Amino acid sequence: MQSLQFAAPTSLAEAAALLGGSDNPKVLAGGTDLLVQMKLGLREPALVVDIKRIPELGEVSLGADGLRLGAAVPGAEVTANADIAALYPGFVEALGLIGSTQVQGRCSPGGNLCNSSPAADSVPAMIACGAQCNIYGPNGMRSVPVEAFNTGPGRNCLAADEILVSLEFPRPAARSADAYLRFIPRTEMDIAVAGAAVALTLDDAGVCTAARVAIGAVAPTALLVPAAAEALVGSKLDDAALAAVAEAASAAANPISDKRGTAEYRRKVVGVLARRAALIAQSRAQAEE
Known part of the structure; x- marks a missing residue:
């Protein structure tokens, strides 16, 4: 087991120098991931750099x-x-x-x-x-x-x-809003099986003029899904547009199967979440009238 060094820099330059001078450094902010990983032996850094004293x-x-x-x-x-x-x-x-x-x-x-x-x-x-x-x-x-x-x-x-x-x-434009939904096996404090976020802007007639759709827990990284956003733009989020959003989100997903859900299940669920998140974002944007 290697020795562990600790440093608490007060500037960005000092932090970068510390990180660059160690073979195995790790940054500590809140520590809610890092400290757990260290306790489990998943991380064994040679240097922990606490960044909370850096004003920026x-x-x-x-x-x-x-x-x-x-x-x-x-x-x-x-x-x-x-x-x-x-x-x-x-x-x-x-x-x-x-x-x-x-x-x-x-x-x-x-x-x-x-x-x-x-x-x-x-x-x-x-x-x-x-x-x-x-x-x-x-x-x-x-x-x-x-x-x-x-x-x-x-x-x-x-x-x-x-x-x-x-x-x-x-800063969001006028008549804009966002929403995020996830699915978890328990009611709280669990890891997402699938997640979806939607941000959109409506014009005065309620037509979507801009949108961004992202999905999580269904690929190696969270993904921006341009095809899902394109399905929203130009629509009033009618059934056809929402079905296209769900289809695009499911098509973009590249999930794994594990004990919390199969790949097929995750692919389906993320489409449902994207559709529902779009409706929530629409409702919030309309409330700005």
Whole structure:
């Protein structure tokens, strides 16, 4: 068993230098994934870098351009913010599904993304909202869309000496809303068998003018499904459009079979969830009239 070192940098540059100087570093934000994995022997880092003392990672900013969330902002801080919930209800609901009340006080949307689980609840919701990742490394800042961040189960696009700094959500247009639904075997605190998120915009006549649809837990990473969004745009979410949304979501899925559900079952369920999430998002957008 290797020795474990701990560091708590106070700047992005210091954090990047620490990460780049170790053969096996891990970032600690809330620790709700990392500490469990270490206890189970799934992770044995040589260095744990606690990022909570870096100011940028704890900042929350909501303005005319949208929402900026530091990567270490706790889930409970986000879900308790009524202004954020009013603009991004689906994302806030998805984030609130992670773990227990105690976990909510420590977990973060940034950590949920960086853990790179295909079944992470907040990730499809972030994708549907069009969120971007701001990443810092030795060469400065770069930005990638959330749908491009994770590259496989437990894997993402971060280099060894890079750190996720924040997540940026564009401010929704008028008559816009989002929604997230998941299916789990139990009533709460379980891992999604399938999940779907929809964000859309309606015009004054109730016609969908823009949409984003994302699915989770049914592929190696959460997926943006352009074909499902195309089925919504130009419609009033009639039965034909909703059936096309479900079909596109199911077709995009590439699930596995395990003890919680077969691939065929997951493929079917994710289509049903996408259809229902679209209707919820539509109802919320209409309520803005």
